[in-house]
Structures are given as structure tokens and as C-alpha cells.
Amino acid sequence: MITIDLDSSEPLFNQLIIQIKKTIENRLLKPGDSLPSIRQLAAELDINSKTVAKAYRLLERDNVLVSKGYRGTFVHPKAEENLQVNIKEWLDTELPKDVARYRAAGATDSEIRIAFNQAISKTGN
Amino acid sequence: MITIDLDSSEPLFNQLIIQIKKTIENRLLKPGDSLPSIRQLAAELDINSKTVAKAYRLLERDNVLVSKGYRGTFVHPKAEENLQVNIKEWLDTELPKDVARYRAAGATDSEIRIAFNQAISKTGN
DNA sequence: AGTTGTACCAGCGTGTCAAATGGTACATAT
DNA sequence: ATATGTACCATTTGACACGCTGGTACAACT
CATH class of the missing domain: 1.10.10.10 (Winged helix-like DNA-binding domain superfamily/Winged helix DNA-binding domain)
Structure with missing residues (x-):
């Protein structure tokens, strides 16, 4: 099964x-x-x-x-x-758009990662 | 100096x-x-x-x-x-808002991290 | 020749995280 | 007793990124 x-x-x-x-x-x-x-x-x-x-x-x-x-x-x-309403899939469409926004602003991938880690480490769940 | x-x-x-x-x-x-x-x-x-x-x-x-x-x-x-116009600072205000959005949707920090890593690893710079 | 910024290649040490494992314990029910 | 989902504790494994280092090379200029 x-x-x-x-x-x-x-x-x-x-x-x-x-x-x-x-x-x-x-x-x-x-x-x-x-x-x-x-x-x-x-x-x-x-x-x-x-x-x-x-x-x-x-x-x-x-x-x-x-x-x-x-x-x-x-x-x-x-x-x-x-079955379709999947948070994972929603994230997979939402996050790339945001990342693209950061990159368009001129941010480095490294900078984005650092800012992301700070953002998610503060008040985590 | x-x-x-x-x-x-x-x-x-x-x-x-x-x-x-x-x-x-x-x-x-x-x-x-x-x-x-x-x-x-x-x-x-x-x-x-x-x-x-x-x-x-x-x-x-x-x-x-x-x-x-x-x-x-x-x-x-x-x-x-x-001197103040800093992409780093812009990211520091923008990213927490997005992360809060993901969390509000019910996503786990772990899921957010995974989706983020996938998003940023594809077509990196 | 010497210096400029820049662009590749690579490596090392450290730290973090995901994924999975294992053990123990609990309240609630049959 | 036995089984349920759940919540803690913990460890191990592998992968990956950062910060920094080092070497080499290039075109353009003094």
C-alpha cells in the first residue's frame, strides 16, 4: 500500500x-x-x-x-x-518572487541569506 | 586611519x-x-x-x-x-515582513528555510 | 616595469541546518 | 495491560554557506 x-x-x-x-x-x-x-x-x-x-x-x-x-x-x-492546498507549494511560488525582488534591488545572494537568517532566527517557532 | x-x-x-x-x-x-x-x-x-x-x-x-x-x-x-541608503538595511526591513507573511500562512520555519534555499540556489549570482 | 581594479581558480575552518534515529514519558482511552 | 497521539530529551550524518586566504591572469594606464 x-x-x-x-x-x-x-x-x-x-x-x-x-x-x-x-x-x-x-x-x-x-x-x-x-x-x-x-x-x-x-x-x-x-x-x-x-x-x-x-x-x-x-x-x-x-x-x-x-x-x-x-x-x-x-x-x-x-x-x-x-490535496492541492499545500503550504509547501505556496512557499515554492511565493519565495522565488520575493528573492527576485531582493536581487532586483541589487542585493547579493550572500546578503539576502544573511538578512534571511537574521529575520527567521528572531522570534522563531 | x-x-x-x-x-x-x-x-x-x-x-x-x-x-x-x-x-x-x-x-x-x-x-x-x-x-x-x-x-x-x-x-x-x-x-x-x-x-x-x-x-x-x-x-x-x-x-x-x-x-x-x-x-x-x-x-x-x-x-x-x-551613507544611509544601504541595501543591507533595506533587506533588514523587507525580509522580516515577508517571513512574517510565510509564518502567518502556517509555514514552519524549517519549511520556510527549505523553500528559501531552493529559491535562492536556482539561478544564483 | 610597475600599479590599478577585476576576474577566475581553489582550499580551509567553522558553524548551521535538515533528516533521521533512539529513548523516555505522559494522559487518555479500550 | 495495551494502544493511541504527542511531547520532550538526545545524537549522528551529510550537505552547504560564510569568511578568509592564496595564486594566477588580464587589460589599461603611468
């Missing part, structure tokens, strides 16, 4: 995200269905449970999954609508 | 920039005046010429200095006006 390629350059947690989304897209998993538990899936794939937890956590933030604590993790009721 | 603190955490090239600006601000250097050559200043301070060249290059971009090739480097005619 879900496979993992340890030799891929794609991070494991992201492989999980992609495949879970695809499974929902193909309707093999429907809204309300339960997913394997974090530890269970980690054991099947022989990877660390934290890695699975990370994938679940990110998918929950994007409203693709819903965690119900000790009752397990489920497919979000409106999961299908949110 | 210009001193360097090798033990400071402040990068050498930035120490140079700060001190050259201050010298112009104190009118010890006026528009049109010539600066010591890159190699000359590097020899006096016993640092690498590339470090001095970097400081000069950045100051020229900010219109504080003007390089005239084999004729040397001079204080920009309108240097005094441009």
Missing part, C-alpha cells in the same frame, strides 16, 4: 506525504477512513516512528488528515479539497 | 565598510578623494587583498565609492547622501 525508497533523495517523511495523498486521490482512502497508527506504519516500513509522526503532523496541518488522539488518525472529511 | 580587530566577530570586510563610511561621515574623506589601493590597504592591515576588494566592491554598489579601474578608487561625488 505504501512503499519507501531508502535510496531516494526524497526525504522519507515527504515520500509518505506524497503517497498518502495519492492514495486519497485514488479513493483507496476516503474521508473518515482510519490510517494505520504511527507506530504500526513505522514498524511495517521499518523506519522510525518520529518520521511517520512528522508526515502525519504536516498532513494534519494541511487538513488532509485529522488526529483524534488515542483513537487514531483519520482522513479529513474535506481531504480531497485540500 | 583604519584599524582592524582580528578577534572581533564582525567580519573583516564589514569592519572596513563601517570604518570607511565613518571616515567619510567625519569628512576626513571628501567626495572625489582617492582611497588607498586595494593591495596597498591590504598590505598595511596585513589582510588579504580579496577582503579589501570585497569591501570596496560593496561600497561601490551602494554609491559610496567609485572605482576608476587602473586609476584607483575614489569617494563617490554624492557619497554623503548614500
Whole structure:
């Protein structure tokens, strides 16, 4: 159902995200269905449970999954609508535009990096 | 005239920039005046010429200095006006606003960093 | 010849970060 | 007891960037 390629350059947690989304897209998993538990899936794939937890956590933030604590993790009721609504993809379109703006102002890549690191290190989350 | 603190955490090239600006601000250097050559200043301070060249290059971009090739480097005619007009400072106000925007969208600092690195590594300068 | 700024090439030391691993613990439920 | 998601602690690995150094070379000028 879900496979993992340890030799891929794609991070494991992201492989999980992609495949879970695809499974929902193909309707093999429907809204309300339960997913394997974090530890269970980690054991099947022989990877660390934290890695699975990370994938679940990110998918929950994007409203693709819903965690119900000790009752397990489920497919979000409106999961299908949110398969595309991806913060990662939004960042991937937004950030290059901003970087282009900095460069147009004459800033060096090095300067941009330094200013970025300062900006993100202050009041981080 | 210009001193360097090798033990400071402040990068050498930035120490140079700060001190050259201050010298112009104190009118010890006026528009049109010539600066010591890159190699000359590097020899006096016993640092690498590339470090001095970097400081000069950045100051020229900010219109504080003007390089005239084999004729040397001079204080920009309108240097005094441009002592404050700093791309670095502009970045320091612009980037935090953008980062705040990303965070408001729900992005993790880690995600922002990754997207940023991808954005800036493609077509770098 | 000597000097100017500039442009390449490379390397080193340091630090930071992402990704993943491992362990432990907790409250809440069956 | 057992299982759930979650939250801490920690370490390791690899990659990458910065700041700085060093060498070499070039065209243009005195």
C-alpha cells in the first residue's frame, strides 16, 4: 500500500506525504477512513516512528488528515479539497518572487541569506 | 586611519565598510578623494587583498565609492547622501515582513528555510 | 616595469541546518 | 495491560554557506 525508497533523495517523511495523498486521490482512502497508527506504519516500513509522526503532523496541518488522539488518525472529511492546498507549494511560488525582488534591488545572494537568517532566527517557532 | 580587530566577530570586510563610511561621515574623506589601493590597504592591515576588494566592491554598489579601474578608487561625488541608503538595511526591513507573511500562512520555519534555499540556489549570482 | 581594479581558480575552518534515529514519558482511552 | 497521539530529551550524518586566504591572469594606464 505504501512503499519507501531508502535510496531516494526524497526525504522519507515527504515520500509518505506524497503517497498518502495519492492514495486519497485514488479513493483507496476516503474521508473518515482510519490510517494505520504511527507506530504500526513505522514498524511495517521499518523506519522510525518520529518520521511517520512528522508526515502525519504536516498532513494534519494541511487538513488532509485529522488526529483524534488515542483513537487514531483519520482522513479529513474535506481531504480531497485540500490535496492541492499545500503550504509547501505556496512557499515554492511565493519565495522565488520575493528573492527576485531582493536581487532586483541589487542585493547579493550572500546578503539576502544573511538578512534571511537574521529575520527567521528572531522570534522563531 | 583604519584599524582592524582580528578577534572581533564582525567580519573583516564589514569592519572596513563601517570604518570607511565613518571616515567619510567625519569628512576626513571628501567626495572625489582617492582611497588607498586595494593591495596597498591590504598590505598595511596585513589582510588579504580579496577582503579589501570585497569591501570596496560593496561600497561601490551602494554609491559610496567609485572605482576608476587602473586609476584607483575614489569617494563617490554624492557619497554623503548614500551613507544611509544601504541595501543591507533595506533587506533588514523587507525580509522580516515577508517571513512574517510565510509564518502567518502556517509555514514552519524549517519549511520556510527549505523553500528559501531552493529559491535562492536556482539561478544564483 | 610597475600599479590599478577585476576576474577566475581553489582550499580551509567553522558553524548551521535538515533528516533521521533512539529513548523516555505522559494522559487518555479500550 | 495495551494502544493511541504527542511531547520532550538526545545524537549522528551529510550537505552547504560564510569568511578568509592564496595564486594566477588580464587589460589599461603611468
